[in-house]
Amino acid sequence: MISDLEAMREALAEARKANAAGEVPIGAVIVCQGEMIARGQNSVIRTTDPTAHAEIVALRQAARTFGNYRLNGCSLFVTLEPCAMCAGAMVHARLDRLVYATADPKAGACGSVLAIINHPQLNHQMKLEQGMLADQSADLLRSFFRDRR
Numbered sequence: 001m002i003s004d005l006e007a008m009r010e011a012l013a014e015a016r017k018a019n020a021a022g023e024v025p026i027g028a029v030i031v032c033q034g035e036m037i038a039r040g041q042n043s044v045i046r047t048t049d050p051t052a053h054a055e056i057v058a059l060r061q062a063a064r065t066f067g068n069y070r071l072n073g074c075s076l077f078v079t080l081e082p083c084a085m086c087a088g089a090m091v092h093a094r095l096d097r098l099v100y101a102t103a104d105p106k107a108g109a110c111g112s113v114l115a116i117i118n119h120p121q122l123n124h125q126m127k128l129e130q131g132m133l134a135d136q137s138a139d140l141l142r143s144f145f146r147d148r149r
Contacts, residue, residue: 001034007077008101008132014041014054015079015140021046025140028054028078030062030071037074038062054078055086059093070094079137081108081130087116090126097127101137 002010007029014027018041030038040057044050055078063069075097076090082100087109090098098117100110109116110128118125 002031002036004075004077004099004132007031007036007075008079008099010036010039011054011077011079011101012133012136012140014039015137018042018054019140019144025144026054026078026080028058028076030058030074030076032062032071032074037065051085053083053086055082056089059089063093072096075099077132079133080104080141081110081112082117083107084109084114084116087114091116091122091124094124095126097129099129099132101130101132102134102141103130 010029011027015025018027019025023042023045026042028040029036038058038061040054040061042054043052043057055076062071062074071093074095076095077099079101081104103112105112107113117128
Protein backbone atom coordinates (compact mmCIF):
# COMPACT_ATOMS: atom_id res chain seq x y z
CA MET A 1 0.00 0.00 0.00
CA ILE A 2 1.71 3.20 -1.21
CA SER A 3 1.23 6.40 0.79
CA ASP A 4 0.52 9.77 -0.80
CA LEU A 5 3.99 10.97 0.12
CA GLU A 6 5.60 7.90 -1.47
CA ALA A 7 3.51 8.42 -4.59
CA MET A 8 4.66 12.04 -4.91
CA ARG A 9 8.26 10.94 -4.36
CA GLU A 10 7.82 8.52 -7.27
CA ALA A 11 6.45 11.36 -9.40
CA LEU A 12 9.54 13.41 -8.52
CA ALA A 13 11.73 10.46 -9.51
CA GLU A 14 10.01 10.46 -12.91
CA ALA A 15 10.62 14.21 -13.18
CA ARG A 16 14.31 13.68 -12.51
CA LYS A 17 14.43 11.04 -15.28
CA ALA A 18 12.79 13.51 -17.68
CA ASN A 19 15.37 16.11 -16.65
CA ALA A 20 18.24 13.69 -17.34
CA ALA A 21 16.78 13.12 -20.81
CA GLY A 22 16.67 16.85 -21.54
CA GLU A 23 12.92 17.20 -21.06
CA VAL A 24 11.15 19.68 -18.80
CA PRO A 25 11.26 17.85 -15.45
CA ILE A 26 7.68 16.88 -14.78
CA GLY A 27 6.66 13.45 -13.56
CA ALA A 28 3.39 11.73 -12.73
CA VAL A 29 2.13 8.49 -11.21
CA ILE A 30 -1.34 7.02 -10.89
CA VAL A 31 -2.40 5.10 -7.81
CA CYS A 32 -5.47 2.90 -7.53
CA GLN A 33 -6.47 1.02 -4.38
CA GLY A 34 -3.09 1.75 -2.83
CA GLU A 35 -1.11 0.35 -5.77
CA MET A 36 0.88 2.34 -8.30
CA ILE A 37 -0.50 1.31 -11.68
CA ALA A 38 1.11 3.83 -14.04
CA ARG A 39 3.92 6.35 -14.30
CA GLY A 40 4.85 9.00 -16.78
CA GLN A 41 7.36 11.72 -17.46
CA ASN A 42 7.46 14.51 -19.98
CA SER A 43 8.61 13.13 -23.30
CA VAL A 44 7.47 15.68 -25.86
CA ILE A 45 10.98 16.21 -27.24
CA ARG A 46 11.99 12.53 -27.38
CA THR A 47 8.73 11.47 -29.03
CA THR A 48 8.09 14.64 -31.07
CA ASP A 49 4.59 14.51 -29.60
CA PRO A 50 3.11 17.71 -28.16
CA THR A 51 0.63 15.64 -26.14
CA ALA A 52 3.33 13.56 -24.39
CA HIS A 53 3.04 15.41 -21.08
CA ALA A 54 3.77 13.34 -17.97
CA GLU A 55 0.08 13.18 -17.03
CA ILE A 56 -1.04 12.03 -20.48
CA VAL A 57 1.67 9.36 -20.60
CA ALA A 58 0.52 8.05 -17.20
CA LEU A 59 -3.19 8.22 -18.13
CA ARG A 60 -2.56 6.22 -21.31
CA GLN A 61 -0.63 3.57 -19.40
CA ALA A 62 -3.32 3.31 -16.71
CA ALA A 63 -6.10 3.03 -19.31
CA ARG A 64 -4.22 0.22 -21.08
CA THR A 65 -3.76 -1.54 -17.72
CA PHE A 66 -7.50 -1.38 -16.99
CA GLY A 67 -8.65 -1.82 -20.57
CA ASN A 68 -10.85 1.23 -20.01
CA TYR A 69 -10.29 4.96 -20.36
CA ARG A 70 -12.37 5.59 -17.25
CA LEU A 71 -10.14 5.52 -14.21
CA ASN A 72 -12.69 5.70 -11.42
CA GLY A 73 -11.13 5.15 -8.01
CA CYS A 74 -7.69 6.38 -9.13
CA SER A 75 -5.53 9.29 -7.98
CA LEU A 76 -2.98 11.09 -10.13
CA PHE A 77 0.11 12.60 -8.48
CA VAL A 78 2.07 15.12 -10.56
CA THR A 79 4.94 17.47 -9.82
CA LEU A 80 3.46 20.55 -11.56
CA GLU A 81 -0.09 21.87 -11.80
CA PRO A 82 -1.61 20.39 -14.97
CA CYS A 83 -2.18 22.44 -18.12
CA ALA A 84 -5.56 22.74 -19.86
CA MET A 85 -4.97 19.68 -22.07
CA CYS A 86 -4.01 17.47 -19.14
CA ALA A 87 -6.76 18.79 -16.87
CA GLY A 88 -9.34 18.07 -19.58
CA ALA A 89 -8.03 14.53 -20.02
CA MET A 90 -8.27 13.96 -16.25
CA VAL A 91 -11.90 15.06 -16.25
CA HIS A 92 -12.65 12.68 -19.13
CA ALA A 93 -10.82 9.85 -17.34
CA ARG A 94 -13.07 10.34 -14.28
CA LEU A 95 -10.19 10.37 -11.81
CA ASP A 96 -11.21 10.53 -8.17
CA ARG A 97 -8.37 12.77 -7.10
CA LEU A 98 -5.55 14.97 -8.35
CA VAL A 99 -2.55 15.81 -6.17
CA TYR A 100 0.02 18.22 -7.55
CA ALA A 101 3.19 19.56 -6.00
CA THR A 102 3.69 23.11 -7.24
CA ALA A 103 1.44 25.63 -8.94
CA ASP A 104 2.04 26.81 -12.51
CA PRO A 105 1.32 30.55 -12.67
CA LYS A 106 1.81 30.60 -16.46
CA ALA A 107 -0.27 27.64 -17.66
CA GLY A 108 -1.92 25.96 -14.66
CA ALA A 109 -5.49 24.84 -15.32
CA CYS A 110 -6.42 23.82 -11.78
CA GLY A 111 -6.91 27.32 -10.44
CA SER A 112 -3.76 29.31 -11.24
CA VAL A 113 -4.67 30.52 -14.75
CA LEU A 114 -7.77 28.48 -15.59
CA ALA A 115 -10.06 26.33 -13.47
CA ILE A 116 -10.88 23.29 -15.58
CA ILE A 117 -10.67 20.81 -12.70
CA ASN A 118 -13.97 21.07 -10.81
CA HIS A 119 -15.44 23.67 -13.15
CA PRO A 120 -19.13 23.76 -12.19
CA GLN A 121 -20.33 23.26 -15.77
CA LEU A 122 -18.29 20.12 -16.41
CA ASN A 123 -19.75 16.69 -15.80
CA HIS A 124 -17.14 15.36 -13.37
CA GLN A 125 -15.65 16.64 -10.14
CA MET A 126 -12.59 15.31 -8.32
CA LYS A 127 -10.76 15.93 -5.08
CA LEU A 128 -7.92 18.37 -5.54
CA GLU A 129 -4.87 18.71 -3.30
CA GLN A 130 -1.78 20.81 -3.82
CA GLY A 131 1.53 21.60 -2.20
CA MET A 132 2.95 18.16 -1.37
CA LEU A 133 6.74 18.34 -1.96
CA ALA A 134 6.21 21.68 -3.70
CA ASP A 135 9.67 23.01 -2.81
CA GLN A 136 11.47 20.00 -4.30
CA SER A 137 9.43 20.20 -7.49
CA ALA A 138 9.90 23.96 -7.85
CA ASP A 139 13.64 23.66 -7.23
CA LEU A 140 13.97 21.03 -9.95
CA LEU A 141 12.08 23.20 -12.45
CA ARG A 142 14.02 26.37 -11.54
CA SER A 143 17.32 24.51 -11.93
CA PHE A 144 16.28 23.11 -15.32
CA PHE A 145 15.36 26.52 -16.74
CA ARG A 146 18.33 28.31 -15.16
CA ASP A 147 20.70 25.83 -16.82
CA ARG A 148 19.13 26.51 -20.22
CA ARG A 149 19.45 30.30 -20.08
